[in-house]
Amino acid sequence: MIHVNRSILSALAIIGLVTTSGVNAQPRTDLILGMSVEPSGLDPTAAAPVAIAQVVWQNLFEGLVTINKEGEVEPSLAESWSISEDGLTYTFDLRDNVTFQNNKAFTADTAKYTLDKILKSDSINPQKALYTPIKSISAPDPDTLVITLSSPSADLLYWLGFPAAVMIEPSSEQNNATHPIGTGPFLFSNWKKGNQVTLSKYDNYWGEKPKLDKVTFRFISDPQAQAAALSSGGVDAIPQFQAPELTSQFQSDNKFETVIGTTSMEVIAGINNNRKPFNDPRVRQALMMATDRQAIIDATNEGFGTPIGSHFSPSDAGYEDLTNVWPYDPVKAKALLAEAGYPNGFTFTMKMPTLAYAERAAEIMQAYYAMIGVTMKLESSEFPAKWVQDVFKDTNYDMSIVGHAEPMDISIYARHPYYFNYQSTDFDASIAATANTTNEADRLLGYKKSQAILAQDVPALFLYAYPKIGIWKKGLHGMWENLPVPSNDITDAFWSE
Template sequence: MTSHFRFLLTTAATVSLLAAGNAIAEPRTDLILGMSTEPSGLDPTAAAPVAIGQVVWQNLFEGLVAIDKDGNIEPELAEDWVISDDGLTYTFNLRDSVTFQNGEAFNADTAKYTIDRILADDSVNPQKSLYKTITSVKATDADTLELTLSKPSADLLYWLGFPTAVMIEPTSEATNATNPIGTGPFKFSEWKKGNQVTLVENTNYWGKAPKLDKVTFRFIGDPQAQAAALTSGGIDVVPEFTAPELVSQFEKNNTFSTVIGTSGMEVVAGMNNAKKPFNDVRVRQALMMAIDRQGIVDATNAGFGTPIGSHFSPSDAGYEDLAGVLPYDPTKAKKLLAEAGYPNGFTFTMKMPNRTYAERASEIMQAYFSMIGVTMIIETSEFPAKWVQDVFKDTNYDMTIIGHAEPLDIGIYARKPYYFNYENPDFNKTMVEVANAKSEEERVAGYQQAQKILAEDVPALFIYASPKIGIWKSGLNGMWTNAPVPSNDVTDAFWKE
């Protein structure tokens, strides 16, 4: 064999190896995502379960506006908008050349159809009440949508970014639950009931193309099974891992990233403010100062979660850390009780829903209250049926504990009726000011004032914002750290080897 021929063979082999190496190094373009709950359908405008939006919101369906990973409002199918000086007219300028995944055009007529459907008398939209201030919907031309309101509602834009307000194509309405049609970067491929939903890239997408061409949502209810699937490679990511006690095994494994963020769910111990002794602010403040919120987080969630001082989550734009307003101080708590006429404490009943986090927290709170002479009797209430009837509807309770998962829901303390039976004219006035805000800055400032009022007046014991525990394979980028809206937005996800 000549030296020249040997050189050619060696060179060819080297090129072949390099080519193979380059092929191996190519990043993946698929993703397998684990979720705890399988959705009941795939149309978030027609049913309430959070799991629906966690599959399709932003991935398949889009709205006039979107809520970004920091809780801010961003343009989406509306390029921009104008709000009249009196806050009663919203004019949206829609994007040109947007089509649904069945080829039909998105325009002002389809946007009008979507919102009219939310407001209809026979609407089954789970958040219909959020949009009730809209009295008129007009498509003034193909690219312009006009909404008229009965009164100002500065939060309307935020709510239009929810999964419940995504734009639908009229001819797909009847089948969206099983064969959804949207405008997003991914389109529906298949649903293997009891196992998984698969989305694939929408190659006709109007916006920036995703870096993934296939996303599979696998439904694994048991956290132990989720952990095993992560370890074995059966799934790549669990954006909301529900077993904090198992997190350490992944933190020690450099083949995984463990990313701890916050969600929009606030765990609070609501009190019946219309009943003695909870109608006395000093009693409410004393109970707040009797519990160590970080201690509860440590004991119930293996240290994952954020102690809060008001009904606001760190994932919400405008959040203020007010946990220090009424810090853990049992000595001062006993003094406040004495001032309120309860030097020897009192006895009350905690109606506790049979949810794991509520059970754990209640037992710890019971111990904390005993240290200031207060006896808490724990009564288990079946959730949701009995708890909803006794607490939420009949307000037949002293104290309860529940996670409020609806995003940006601080306004519940101004609702009449609502299970707290709370009345504070200053808070009500502040919420009106939020609704009347003429700018995003005014709106955020109003929410910050509302947080401060609740932190001092304590209509509920504000305990912690639930964590968003994300675990995924190293090399995966673009997943959300926090969850201002319950979602698994993978539109910016990509692999980097």
């Protein structure tokens, strides 16, 4: 008979349990994600707030195409497409066996219904203007959708990837704001108003199944409370952290990963190009050289942000870094002012919207312009009401700072009228030529040319791309670094062991 000490057996049993639990430990399949703003509804085709898309775009609703994390167009519910030589006819081959989360089939008729709804005279779609080139839509068979345009639009595919163009199931339309039904990998579970929205995995999803079973979007408006929620474990991730001044505490904490990227919002100082002395490009160029972009970023966002030299964000495909066209050089700036006829400078007024980043930037710029003999007076303008009326509508201003949040909106400089009062036949021609292209490579080349024209002309002072500060627990993967589209796409998110 072999006698074994009971304490040894107990110890071995404990070791066995520990070893077994370690071997069988499984990665988490849930995620709690923090957001600053609670959406007003959950249907991105019926209302504008970006918070809607931050919950449902790509997670629950999908479009014919999508925009990936690099800002490029990719297939989604349409697996391929062709474009006619004249750029007026787009033929989409739709995926087979796609169902909505109420088990209704997605077909060309569904897609036609969705797009027709955007174009109706009584449409409340927040981006309806983007789709006005569409002349007609037909569904010759269940797997084929044909879109005919009245004029070429190289950006059509890009706009079709927007949240405003996601596919909807007709019978669910009336309830999508509160109980959305889409084709995506996650379906709506519940909404605790004032607190959170929960999505769960859709088992019949047509594509690759997500690794997460459940995602909860918690709404925390106060930046201090966001930081506290991260520290306490109340949330796992905040993809768009709103407190740059609190970021360093997470950068130095090895329990978190802090990822600094860019958004599609360009912060610029718009100039009224009709007014003297700004009708002289040399004056605008001189002010650009007198502006230390990095100093503004340091003052407004604790150093987070990317200097830009044209109206394009690094998060957009086709971006060119043109900050070297008119780099910070106050000596050359003063000389160029003298060449333009202002050796002793001049005086103008900066009409500041009541936005913290704009007010901080204006104060910095005022100091820099004084160094070259230019006096910039500061005038506060209540945002949005008074600012929109005075600056945007009446163009009663000299200069004003604001962030342009719409992705890929460089064509605003070809709008006439528009609040910049900028006139350039070269730029207008470049934008028009880009619109006529029928392939992605030519489209991006066209935008690079347009960026270069703006960088040279300086119809606005191009300051920086607004930062995307992402903070999440170590072990979480698949989160986006940059933000080409306002969203929180978590379809590729997963936890490592």
